[in-house]
Amino acid sequence: MAKVKINFEGKEIECDDNLTLAACLYKNGVRIFSRSLKFHRPRGYYCGTGKCSSCMMEVDGIPNVRTCQVKVKDGMVVRRQHAWPNADKDILSILNKFEKSLGAGFYYHRFIRPTFLRNFYMRRIASFAGLGELPRKDPGIEFSQETINTDILIVGAGLAGLSAALEVSKYTNNAVLVEEHENLGGELYNNNIMIDLDNEKMQGGEYIDKIVKEIKNIRILKNTEVFGIYPDRVAAQGNNTLYEIYAKRIILSTGSYYKNLLFDNNDLPGIMLYSGVHSLIYENNVLPGKNALIYGKNRYVFDIADSLIKKGMEIKGIITNRKGENFETYVGYEILKAYGKKNLESIEISNGSERKTIDCDILIMTDRMKTYELILQSGGEVKYYGDEDSYYPLRNSSLEIVPGIYYAGGFTYKQSLIEGRYSSLNALKSLGFNVKSEDLGKIVLSSIPKEFIVEKVEKRELIM
């Protein structure tokens, strides 16, 4: 493994070349990755999947680069944006004290009169707020475009997407799998969490490796994000290329986001989503912290805790909804407030009558919700699912959200796996392949709540 050197705000930083830029900085002790848009609050490593704005920096003159999504390269010049004199000590964080007078949209509600001064106000306010600065010279990136015609497009290579791709690859090679990250498998990539599939417990990472090896003859686009589904085509971007994909059938297996919690100071560096912890530990081999507090009311929270202990973390406690055997569990407690100046130092929790303070340097939030944006763009419909606290699509009995577009993804690993398989079999069948899916269908449909299965799906008209 080669070492690379990068220039971080004038300092030279060294790390291995297989890390992402954000992980490299984290390993070298950087905890404040950016300052927030309005109040200049410190923000740290948070989602690790390119789904938030916390790690955006200026890299080689290009503003707003999501540093958790780019690999380090020798000689990179990296700077945190939008802070003065620097992000560690930002004088403008004094704005925090004026929360009451700087309510949402204050700038276009209040600073509009007299009209001839409006431009002046806006320019002043813009110098306090905003993201990075536009590059002054051409950054010299080579862009390209490509048109792809395919039978089946699978969006997302998590457990559901990979099992769909595996099934499809047995029948046709005219299929494309698009994954927005570098690694296939989503949160299970390289993960040592124990999951039960096919009636035996095994490590998630090993299972993913097994499936990935079996997938053959399918084009896999990594580091490529599908950013829009249009009535006739799908648009994706990756590796500085715009892909315009015309597909006869689409399988959406876009997985989940981890959910943020609402409590005082809930944006302090050190408060992370599990996806961020996963990306640091399993994709970059960087330990995010020593003393962790875990929040999660999902079925896998103890498995996650077990897997983190194996990686050398100490679990200070789990705030959850049931007692666990080997852990300090706080049942019925909710988080009140986080304390700490530049990084998380302690968390105060309460169950209504009693308050407790727990020292920890990292809080991990492990509850998930399903992604829904591409479903809505396809013309499908989602509904709130109370038991899982998530949106969930309305599908027909062959898992279509609209004719020709399927959705695969459940709330358990097992369900995701079989939904991926079942949706791809249905897609193949509708293309004229000779496949049988009835037996699997009964198992799949029995675990989906009745209110989310509809008789007939049709495309809603879209407002773009």
Added chain:
Amino acid sequence: MKIVCRCEDITENDIVKAIREGYRDIESLKRITGFGTGPCQGKGCTLAVMKILARETGRDPKELRPFTARTPLDPVYMGVFVVDRKH
């Protein structure tokens, strides 16, 4: 401060205030407060805002649906749209 939308620094107070001012559906709330209009396009805040809205207006969350998801869902270089097309 309870931050709901991390990209645009929208707090729970902002949302509650806007709801009390009469913006009682998710599309209007998005327009008046600006939540969900940052680089992440509402990935982390939509569900949280929806639950605040349900709580404040006494509605069932099942009646509410997320705001229209427009393209692009992720930050995209403008450069990819303007190159000469290769087939």
